[in-house]
Amino acid sequence: MNDTYITVVGNVADDPRRKVTEKGAVTNFRMASTARRYDSGSGQYVDSGTFWIDVECWNGLSSNVAGSVSKGDPVIVQGTLTTHEWESDNGPRRKPQLRASAVGPNLTKGMAVFKRDRSGRAPDPAAGQELAAVPDARPGAEVTDPGWDYHGDGATLSPVDGPDLPQEPAHA
Known part of the structure; x- marks a missing residue:
């Protein structure tokens, strides 16, 4: 083909x-x-x-x-x-x-929250519970909502914007 x-x-x-x-x-x-x-x-x-x-x-x-x-x-x-x-x-x-x-x-244009498609799998105890709001996405923010893969203090995360990052021209 x-x-x-x-x-x-x-x-x-x-x-x-x-x-x-x-x-x-x-x-x-x-x-x-x-x-x-x-x-x-x-x-x-x-x-x-x-x-x-x-x-x-x-x-x-x-x-x-x-x-x-x-x-x-x-x-x-x-x-x-x-x-x-x-x-x-x-x-x-x-x-x-x-x-x-x-x-x-396209994550060069913004951030996204991924929710895994669990169809065809065993029922998840948290299934059916919609998240009321997206958790704080800032580095270091604690994520406590069910279904999120990362739980921690944010020490291993890199800041999104930092003084050592070069400025890029804006792309519309």
Whole structure:
């Protein structure tokens, strides 16, 4: 098989839409990826063209994406590149489509809280207890909520921002 695997980094352009078909559950969303480059003449970063692609997520990934991703979210999507073809009043049409095998947040743009999908596993005593709020994510903050992997004083964590870290140019 000669599938074309790609990874696209960009932003979710519309709210994901989930539906159940005969083939299983599917969640679709449109994604925009705008390349940036440094222009040495102006000394600034400039946007290049924007690549638009429709993303489809099937079955288990479908429900996780529908419950986790919203319009505007920075994401990284990996999967196989296909071409969606259809017939319109103006003749045959085509556009690229990405059948996702993995979707995740782009952590260069912010922080995320991961909640493991425990479907198909033995019931967790804490299952069904939704966290009222995200625990304090600052280094050194104590995490006492059930389901969190790290419990400690934060001494082993590195600060997110520190005086010894170089400042990076802002990327919009």
